Amino acid sequence: MKNNQFISIAVDGPVGAGKSTLCDALARRLGIVHLDTGAMYRAFGLYVLRHQDISPDDEEALGRLIREGQINIGVSFEGDSQITLLNGKDVTKQLRGEAVGTAASAVSRFSAVRRYLVSLQQELAKERSLLIDGRDIGTVVLPDAKVKIFLTASVEDRALRRFHQLIDAGIDADYATVLKDMIARDEQDQNRQTDPLRPAQDAIILDTTNLKFEESLQKMLAIVCEVYEQN
Numbered sequence: 001m002k003n004n005q006f007i008s009i010a011v012d013g014p015v016g017a018g019k020s021t022l023c024d025a026l027a028r029r030l031g032i033v034h035l036d037t038g039a040m041y042r043a044f045g046l047y048v049l050r051h052q053d054i055s056p057d058d059e060e061a062l063g064r065l066i067r068e069g070q071i072n073i074g075v076s077f078e079g080d081s082q083i084t085l086l087n088g089k090d091v092t093k094q095l096r097g098e099a100v101g102t103a104a105s106a107v108s109r110f111s112a113v114r115r116y117l118v119s120l121q122q123e124l125a126k127e128r129s130l131l132i133d134g135r136d137i138g139t140v141v142l143p144d145a146k147v148k149i150f151l152t153a154s155v156e157d158r159a160l161r162r163f164h165q166l167i168d169a170g171i172d173a174d175y176a177t178v179l180k181d182m183i184a185r186d187e188q189d190q191n192r193q194t195d196p197l198r199p200a201q202d203a204i205i206l207d208t209t210n211l212k213f214e215e216s217l218q219k220m221l222a223i224v225c226e227v228y229e230q231n
């Protein structure tokens with residue numbers, strides 16, 4: 001790989017495809033930082049959950065929050081760990097619950113929210129090499145990224161993984177509800193008008209159904225190496 005330029009790797013895919021953990025591991029192997037853009041949408045969702053007077057369905061009110069500077073989302077890195085900031089406060093540990101995920105999915109439908117967060121992400125990618133994961137990285141945030149991977153898996157497989165993650169994190173959950181929520185979230189992410197979830201034309205699709213973590217990681221590493229060896 002060339003050292004004299006920033007590397008940008010775009011990874012997209014539906015909720016629960018293992019993006020976060022795989023991207024953490026892949027970035028570590030490559031010696032670059034992993035930017036989880038979902039955490040930025042979640043921070044936005046958390047703000048709305050904390051302010052009952054603002055509806056996640058009110059596009060005009062959400063746009064006003066941004067214009068008037070009432071909401072400020074930021075990201076910093078401590079070593080290779082991402083710290084997500086909401087109005088200057090570290091909210092990293094408050095972003096994982098399902099309520100925050102649902103609020104994030106709701107606010108992410110609106111172009112004012114997307115334009116705000118996309119431009120922050122593009123600025124971050126100008127400053128350093130990044131592996132960025134999200135829903136629109138290969139299509140909108142980094143359309144020129146050399147490596148674009150679209151990670152997917154069956155919805156049942158993804159729901160099962162998410163269910164285990166929640167249980168392991170000590171969060172009460174049941175599989176049927178997780179599956180139902182995941183189907184609803186897929187529907188919302190794929191059918192929103194602005195930047196819906198879809199693979200970029202030049203993305204490599206990696207289906208991780210029935211693959212073990214290490215197998216998926218090796219496949220991602222092989223994709224990255226192949227692309228950079230050709231350049």
Ligand code: DC
Binds near residue numbers: 038133
């Ligand atoms: O990846 P995640 O579950 O943390 O993302 C939370 C929500 O944020 C997801 O439902 C869709 C939205 N999102 C998005 O629209 N675009 C991104 N680049 C990342 C996340």
